[in-house]
Amino acid sequence: MEYARAEGCAGYDFSALERHWQGYWDAAGTFAAPTGDGRAPYYILDMFPYPSGAGLHAGHAENFTGTDVLGRFKRAQGRNVLHPMGWDAFGLPAEQYAVKTGVHPAETTRVNTDNFRRQMKALGLGIDWSREINTTDPDYVRWTQWIFLQLFQKGLAYVDERPVNWCPALGTVLANEEVIDGKSEVGGHPVERRALRQWVLRITAYADRLLDGLADVDWPHSTKSKQIHWIGRSTGAQVFFPVKGQDARIEVFTTRADTLHGATYMVLAPEHGLVDSLTTPEHVEAVAAYRSQAAAKSDLARTELSKEKTGVPTGAFAINPVNGKEIPIWVADYVLGGYGTGAIMAVPAHDERDYAFAQTFGLEIVPVVRPDEATEPTLPFEGDGLAFNSGSLDGLTTDQAKERIIEELSGSHQGQAMVQYRLRDWLFSRQRFWGEPFPVVWVDEAAYKAARAVAGDVAAALPETPVQYAEGGRTWHALPIPPSQLPVTLPDLADFRPSGNGESPLAKATDWIAVWFNVRSGETRSASLPRPEGTDWVAAQRESNTMPQWAGSCWYYLRYMDPACAVAPASPEALQYWKAPDFYMGGTEHAVLHLLYARFWHQVLFDAGVVPTREPFPKLFHQGIILGEDGEKMSKSRGNVVNPDDFIKTHGADTFRAYLMFMGPLEDEKPWQTKGLEGPHRFLQRVWREFTGETGGLAEKVRSDATDSLPTQKLVHATIKKVTEDFESLRYNTALSQMMILLNHLIKEPVISDETARTFARLLAPIAPHIGEELWARLGGRTSVVDGGWPTYDPALLVEDEVQIGLLVNGKPRSEARVPKDASEADVVTLAQNDPKVAAFLEGKTIRKVIYVPGKILNLVAT
């Protein structure tokens, strides 16, 4: 493909220019990034887009343009830049659309990705399209399933009954975002909680690793902070309370073991396993009523009513292990079943919630910590202080008391130090069609034992502890469909409607669900066929749940490094070369979940020796949200959505990109202003008029035999410096403003050297690549401007002999002066005293002090 300027381009015909250069990049493969290239690699990653029917929105455009500018800049500096793109294409909207219209999600996905790709090309993004990936491709699904098998084999995947949003009227499980105020988003039917068997990933096993790893990554502080809170590590003690008259004990977690002497009652969460056995006959009815009432409450209702504490006594008593005191055991929903042990020791004197509860129900309150020896605590007192009323702990500080009591409890086997996390295990299954099938079949115990006993692919992929569940008196065991048999693809469904019983629509594909399974090789055959020959075949049921959308986005950055690899998610060679994205950019909405889940998978893969780095994303950056013209979040209902296509048509992609980068700091939230587009648009038009000639070559004032004036040279080099530094730190808005300053200056000059024109083209090209290429081609470039090198500046030209300084009296600016850069303080003071504007303020005063900052200010302090 020949590198040549766009022909027949009269005036600044941005549409023709953009078509020409986009065609060139495609045909020449300009942005292909070969693995193992001698250049230093630079891997830039955008957060994985979901190809929705609405097409690219302004936020996408800002994100992708921001990374594209960086990529083109790094490329010009000689790096082998990998900037890939792909599609996070499983997910709910395509399935909902299929239910409504019968159009297969695969077809919807194809149409939408075609549109996204078209829009990205129209934006002029320098993407290596040879590496395009799609999470719904069987070849991609294969490796998503392969990674799941790694988790499964290591015992990090299990099944458990978990509550879901069940809508009886729709006969389906709803995602949280499909439930609005306890009603289904579609139709407004009531939604209730119903426990279903689910796959769960043991992310809590990696809680400490996920916490510690944050120290090694260059991420926005606020995002690290969100993850730290999400993981919520808290250290304290587990304490055992025997139940009076029963052979049972209640285990609690507390961060304030030092207040144990102040524990005057206990609370079990309504779902706690001991509630039934503890409750005395006269309380059974009230407790049962309270529990069913609590179970009916949605999370929202539980939160809304949080001010009012409710609960019922069980009639049972526990014994405080430190003082033998008998304390009542209550059931209350202010204690969460899912955190800690689901039970607490209540210390009303030193916990706001326990205090409120004790007040409501008239329970005893015993203070055991005071701010200091002389001061009685104001209850509830939650701060640190000195222990009292606490036997052996009396007089100790809170920290000392915690340490001491844990020692004592450990010694007598009544408790021990313990760490708890707010983080819960990850609910990893969805009752959906449009997702990755689990590479798992369910078999009876005999078949499971057979699989264990036979050396083969299946046994190799089994965890030590079986994954199983009981249903209708039978125990089902999970057997892996081993790597050699992947991918497990979705069956052809004609009807995408829910099964009606809470299972995925896949449950209706009986030919697919019921299989003959070979316990040695892991092969499957539909059970509608006769049982194959041989002793290794058993009857099995496929898992009908699918994986959540997070699955595909948990490892896509690995696949980009080696998208066609047939033996692993990516080959060791590719991983070794690219390592990890040097720069990862996306919105803050993924600050916790996506970024935490992906880190979890990555750490598991690191432990398995699959990836060479401990963390997936060493450097992360969030672009700010672009608001609508009205200053509100863009939304269809507000009608304030900006569609890139519209502005690319009227102003061109270069203007659109330049405006996005010019609006303000990339990380800031900022409103779109259609009028504001005019600034960058006029700028690019002026660039065109300044450098190009009407007949298609260069403007007459651009000459190879011209020498720039000294002020021009100085400004050119100052601009190279500023733009380079600003690009490096993503301050594209100020980089552009500097280019505007330079252009405004050049316009006033009678001639411009072609060298300066080439510099300008290269500085501008990352932001406005089409006009950049065109100028470069007309200036004699033979290959893309991204390979034209990056201009360097001559520091000698930046040294100013004369500088402007401010003359201040008592800190207020009164005048200014041009002085030699190394002017002495005495000279400048004399000059200032002779300046009438300064002198007026010195009238009748004595100079007490002189502050001279060379090149900046002279401040005369006078009274």
Place this chain on the structure above:
RNA sequence: GCCCGGGUGGCGGAAUGGUAGACGCUGAGGACUUAAAAUCCUUUGCCCGCAAGGGCGUGCGGGUUCGAUCCCCGCCCCGGGCACCA
């Protein structure tokens, strides 16, 4: 309630201890034009003043400093996250 961000002209923003408002938008005036668009020039923080000039000014109140948009303390407002996590 707790944890993060953030408050600068009519608007987007610039300047992180040294002349606040770069650059751009908008508005006003002018040139070119039969006219308009486009383009170019001048001007555009607020108040007083014919002007020269002066005063005020970076959410509010204090403090540190020769000097504070910038650092410290206490508030107010806006945005985001978490929310009975023991």
